Amino acid sequence: MAEKTLHAVYDDDDKLLDAVKKIKAAKYEIEEVYTPFPVHGLEKAMGLSDTRIAITSFIYGCLGFCFSIWMMNYIMILDWPQNIGGKPSFSYLENMPAFVPIMFELTVYFAAHLMVITFYLRSKLWPFKKAENPIPETTDDKFLIEIKFDGSEKELKKLIDKTDVFEVKVHINKKSSHE
Amino acid sequence: MASHYEAPIRKPLVTGNKSYHDVSVDISNAVEGKANKQWWIVFSISMTLFLWGVGCIIYTISTGIGVWGLNKTVGWAWDITNFVWWIGIGHAGTLISAVLLLFRQKWRFAINRSAEAMTIFSVIQAGLFPIIHMGRPWLGFYMLPIPNVYGNLWVNFNSPLLWDVFAISTYLSVSLVFWWTGLLPDFAMIRDRAVKPFQKKIYSLVSFGWSGRAKDWQRFEEVSLVLAGLATPLVLSVHTIVSFDFATSVVPGWHTTIFPPYFVAGAIFSGFAMVNTLLIVMRKVSNLENYITIQHIELMNIVIMITGSIVGTAYITELFMAWYSGVEYEQYAFLNRATGPYWWAYWSMMTCNVFSPQLMWFKKLRTSIVFSFIISIVVNIGMWFERFVIIVTSLHRDYLPSSWTMFTPTFVDIGIFLGTIGFFFALFLLYSRTFPVISQAEVKTILKTSGDNYKKLRDKNG
The missing domain is CATH 1.10.790 (Major Prion Protein)
Known part of the structure; x- marks a missing residue:
């Protein structure tokens, strides 16, 4: 079980795609990406398998x-x-x-x-289901990458800082939901 | 930016220098703001018409179908005319969201949500008529093939009227899930912006907990594509089957093989006209002129012009086939339509449906908002007359001249029709105040390719 969760927020879909590619290349496990609209090429960059x-x-x-x-x-x-x-x-x-x-x-x-x-x-969608996007802005104009990690926080933050990031937050062992 | 290239010759579909956030704000404005006076006035008129219609329906059901203007010869008139008219209007929504999706037409994003809403609301109006005409609507479940205690009383699968039941139920329910699935991300956007607790609760409920995960979006896009692929033949089948109600019977003027394509073209024609009627008003009232641009209206006018020409060709083909068939009854039916006692209905239909859309060849006219609005209403009047002409003029001259008669509607016929118009507009007005009327998530996907600010940026930087 990962110790910490990092949330990297982006304000543009191209910046997000670029960041996902960089994080993937550095061999970090991307837990989830939340976007306000379907970003083309994202599933390929994340390595998601085709839907059946x-x-x-x-x-x-x-x-x-x-x-x-x-x-x-x-x-x-x-x-x-x-x-x-x-x-x-x-x-x-x-x-x-x-x-x-x-x-x-x-x-x-x-x-x-x-x-x-x-x-x-x-996709776990039904009436009375609670939304699980970590920040409400991800349905508006923000794009969020969730990374779970064990190792050094500094190292990961350094990598994230190299991308055109809008905001970074680290949560310790807590599932976050804005509701 | 290079990955968002679009040919410079294409005009921007989103104007006004919009950012992603601006799109969210503009779309949720109508939902978060308060209704103005005009909205309440139009809504009150619609509700009054609707209540009047409800009264007429109650009168019909409690007294009997005899309160309508029907007689022994014309056993089907305004009820089936209105039914086909509403079903036809309902075709544009699925056409816009499904067929234009398969053709990857980006301009559909601004109008698909409202067109689908219009589809659902007008199919509801259509569905009322056969149910009322049953006389005993509480026995409506007899139309379903359910095991029963009446001694193997099954429905007849050879009958086009039963095909209609299946086609329209499938169409209504598939359109509804198509619409709702597309709404989830937009409801979620309003939910996440909402400050009032009640509003937040309602939009949480209807957004089904949409969170916008990458995998959800991947499935969402695949589901939309497959639904579009299924809805395209479905929408064509629905009006085809409606036309079978007439085409499979042996009545001169009805028994023709041209009916399915002719009805489908007419349905698209009237549906696009209704979309234009509604959106020309809505873009103004809800301040959406930057999303539903003149270009959108022009493109819809072109669809109206083309389908209107198909309908016109079908009218002329019908006349030719009546002459060429050598069948006296068929020839008389068409001669009677044009020169008989209902000549005025025939020529209203011809003027509204064949002549008026041809004016759209002029660019100046098809880009004029006032002109588009007038034509959109003229077309729907014409399409109502088309169904009236097909149905009543074919029936009122029977094989037996002793049965020849005329049809005159009673106030109940008129009241129920006005009631459905009121119901339709009341639903649409409520929709325009509570639903995200433009699929904002999809508009955001084309913002970088088709937004005017991004287009200018590309022109400058190459």
Whole structure:
């Protein structure tokens, strides 16, 4: 467990990117970066792996597609087949053209909603969830790098001072939240 | 700065030397400030209309659909006209946020939030009409395929009306989560600025604890992209399916294969017009002229012009196909539209939808705020008449001349329609005072490429 946490605050996205690259190069572990908007190239500089959320959406879409086929087959073909406007109801395949719109809608419904629910759960977003950005300005115009470290504070501060930093703060073993 | 390059030929999308902090301040001003007199006046008018509409709805449901002007021949009139009109208006929001996202159009950032809000509010208005028309709205759940005790009473999946139920529910709910997900960082910005405890509590609740971690942003962007990819075919499918309500029936004037693309183009046309109506007022009232610039209005006018031309082409194609088909009934239906007792509705539609958007070819007119505002209202009047013409003129001349009749709306028809207009504007006015009306986080991402101060800096330093 790291002893101390350092918060380096920047007032510009380009300065932040530059700092992240320098800190990474000095082999420090970046715990987290808080930004007011998506900074392009940040995930690459931090070494974050690609998100797999799009893949989940594809799987959910397949699930919705299969569900729609199962549902309409049960309702329209198996449970209570009826002659409606002369449309053939002997097999799913014969009646299928009339089912295409709902097969499509349910695919989209499942893919969209389940993906968003997955996103909310993975990123821990839900009503009554407390915000965890260390300073409130990070949703306005400040960018914050959180570094947990064991070793010398001086050494790290020296490195941070070389970047175009706005403010530096060190917290001892305390989880910080502004709320 | 080099990484934020944008071709110098592109005009700035954010003017007024804005910094990141200025963006936050400008967007939260409308939320933190107090409503002025005009807001209260317009809101009171909207609420009065809405309450009048509620009264008419209660009267309809307690007495019966007979209080409307419908008759044996015209069994569908203002209710379905209003329904299609509102659904059509709802299409612009998703088009702006989804299709323009896929095309990476940066100008969408200033307008997507309000356009999506408009989508949700107008789809709510649309959804009211079929529910009221059921006569017994408390039995609305019969439309859902749920296991039941009535002896395998299932819905009919062959019916375009049921496709509509699925399409519109999917559209409304997907638009809502798309909108809300985009709102989280902006609600969080207002939360972190709030000084009043109650305000802080509310915005903490609705921002779902958004903290802006790098990983959250990475997922946020991916989710937005995938939702845009899903919403694009979805928005096209919704009005396609609405057009199937007519196209799959054997009524002259309805039974045509051109309906899906023609309805979708008309929907985008009327939706963009409504976005223009709302934003031209909002940019002035909420002091957002630096974000919603003349260029934004001009670009929307161009979309209106193009989709208006598509709609005009569709009208002419319909006439041609009626003649070319050699079907007497079809030919009569179109001749009757243009020269029959409802000629005035047909020619209002033609003037508003085909002629008026062509004026947008003139740069002077499409960059004029007053002119854009007038055209945006004219277009929506025209699009209402389009649906009225399609629905009522096709029905009022039946196959049996003994059934021929006219449709006259009663005060209840008019009252419910005005009520939905009031409800829509009341919702939008409340939205404009409590929500971040511009997606400020996304505007900040384009500030360095498209902000006028950064553009000038680049011109100077190369």
